[in-house]
Amino acid sequence: MPKVLTKQQIKSYREEGFVFPIRVMSEDEALSIAQKIENAESLYPEEIHSESRNNLHLSFRFLDDLAHNDVVVGAMEDLLGPDIALWASVLFSKGPSSGHYVSWHQDATYMGMNSNDFATPWIALTASTIEMGCMSMIPRSHKQEILYHNDTFDNDNILTRGQEIKDVDDSNAIDVILKPGEMSIHCGTVIHGSRPNQGKHRRVGFALQSYMPPSIKQTLGDNIWTHISGEIRQDHKGVTLQRPRYDMDPVTVSQRKMADKNLSNILYNGSKVKRKY
Template sequence: MNAPTTFNAIPGQGDLAAVARTLDFHPSTTTAPKVLAPEQISQFNRDGYLKPFRIFSDAEVGGLRAYFADLLARYTAEGKDSYSISSAHLRHGRVWDVLTNPRVVAIVSDLLGPSVVGWGSHFFCKMPGDGKTVSWHQDASYWPLTPSKAVTVWLAIDYADRGNAAMKYIPGTHVLGHLTYKLTETDPSNVLNQTVPEVEKYGEPVYVELRAGEASVHSDLLLHGSDANESTRRRCGLTLRYTPGDVKAYMGWEDKGVIVAGDKPPHWSNRPRPTEE
């Protein structure tokens, strides 16, 4: 593992450049997990991800899919696109319910420890033939959180396979620290504004094929991305973000917090369930 690196200037990141962040992998130290096996804790520390977990039954995820279709229709009526439903737990009670779901919280608590804050929820929906890629990136690069201990639960709303642009990981890259990236703000085919180049030198990708209602979990420093969806099928996933309570947030992100395990840390908010569905 590389030595911890502190960044206090991130070119092209606006206000984030003013945040001093330590971006280095912190292995899970859980010795008596409640729902994960000890081997899964070791696998997460080694590879930077775990998959798959069955979170919702077919009937349950069918209800979520219908809910998302309605939500997407509301957002597109406002002139937004299929990637615009971000921080959804702050506005929509149904998404807050998924963020705080005990089945999800049990998994992330086994990785992160007894104090856990849920702070992020974003639908990444690739419409049929939308042509947009999610370039190779590290989540922690974008976030005003320090130290970098966050994990993402990627919940499949639709069936995700290689044919409709399932996510892909490069195992073990979470221990390399904050990798050099290029800005891609002028590339309309890239959902993000960064890309880590020459990723082939880090190893072969693993495709995260999931049935609807299944989820994967990955470290905030794991290299990942997805290809363009050139199929006739939609590929929607809901990303749920969590961090231990000792992590500090800046730029107002602490106000996104929902305490899902343990006592409320003094530097995080605890947002109530929104009334709007």
């Protein structure tokens, strides 16, 4: 018996490569988390900003709570089984009327895993509409291997390498329109991207990238996992990440630095250019 997703939603995820919308919390709760992010940005500008956006669940208790949210974790258990660890998280923010976009890509390309069958919940903390540059997904595109990605490092492209798959047939693309507090879930090989935010308000999504069962192993870089549910993975490199006891807990802020460095080494492996995120 699934915990959160319906059988139809599980089928849809497996057949299309993604599923949405799934309500995680009320609109008010989501908007209050978006507000907490803004407060954190003004209180701790060195810790959280557009280029310091990875693994913020290790520095801020309210984002750690999202990574462990019952609805999110229940949905992951429905898709991945009972033993789950989180690889990383990314705060994807696009300011109003900004040129920032995300080119067509497959997440698994530079993650260095032995399998791409992992899942990423993307939680809308504000509305995410077509005008605001919501994600778009190419249905069933996950049923293929990783395609060639051209690393553009384009300034407006907010992917690490600005990597893009060229000539994607987007005639069947689905716009992942979400209300605050809803999430989508996509798999590691589905082709997706997002256009610039042409709206008047900021668009904020928190991507838990990605939840993995123990059968999926890191083949590049070190194993650094946030334990989520079931059996604790035994393949941690040196340290098991802890949960922040409060915002800016010095123990986990320092663990975040280590996790971010490892993430950067993995994502930019083989690249001559390295951005700060």
